[in-house]
Amino acid sequence: MTRYVALLRAVNVGGTSKLSMADLRTMCESVGFINVRTYIASGNVVFDSKLAEASVKSRLERCLEQYAGKPVGVAVRTGAELTEVLAANPFKAAAPNRTVAIFLDAPPPADALTHISGQREEEIALGAREIYVHYNDGMADTKLKIPAAKTGTARNMNTVAKLVEMAME
Numbered sequence: 001m002t003r004y005v006a007l008l009r010a011v012n013v014g015g016t017s018k019l020s021m022a023d024l025r026t027m028c029e030s031v032g033f034i035n036v037r038t039y040i041a042s043g044n045v046v047f048d049s050k051l052a053e054a055s056v057k058s059r060l061e062r063c064l065e066q067y068a069g070k071p072v073g074v075a076v077r078t079g080a081e082l083t084e085v086l087a088a089n090p091f092k093a094a095a096p097n098r099t100v101a102i103f104l105d106a107p108p109p110a111d112a113l114t115h116i117s118g119q120r121e122e123e124i125a126l127g128a129r130e131i132y133v134h135y136n137d138g139m140a141d142t143k144l145k146i147p148a149a150k151t152g153t154a155r156n157m158n159t160v161a162k163l164v165e166m167a168m169e
Contacts, residue, residue, distance in 0.1 A: 008043025009073035009153035031059040075103035079167030090125040091134040096157035102131040102149040118143030
């Protein structure tokens with residue numbers, strides 16, 4: 001049995017056609033995941049499964065698409081992989097609420113940093129299957145565009161730390 005963390009992309013947690021975390025838990029259980037727990041209403045779920053990562057991802061994405069009527073991207077990591085993401089954060093001295101890991105399905109291209117635009121005070125670094133960004137001035141007014149992160153989903157380091165804690169319980 002493997003402990004997984006799934007991070008949903010572009011989940012609408014308010015307004016019309018919202019996905020409640022209770023509904024997300026129910027969906028995960030309906031596809032066979034066990035010990036399902038969610039964290040804050042932004043599409044973070046921790047669970048156990050005997051399935052391989054690719055099967056976990058495809059089952060959850062299919063279920064979410066049926067619910068939402070459109071594709072919903074999901075990044076999946078094992079608890080151990082998420083621990084590595086937290087440990088590999090190159091901006092550990094920076095405010096964790098201003099530092100994010102953008103989770104990708106595959107390693108970022110080696111030239112990912114050469115294609116960014118709008119960079120001002122942000123610091124950016126590549127990870128294994130993540131792109132780390134420290135928003136020195138906060139995220140509210142950023143103009144940063146990272147084409148390689150287009151299909152990714154970002155979580156700040158506070159959220160990553162809490163998900164690691166939940167995954168290791």
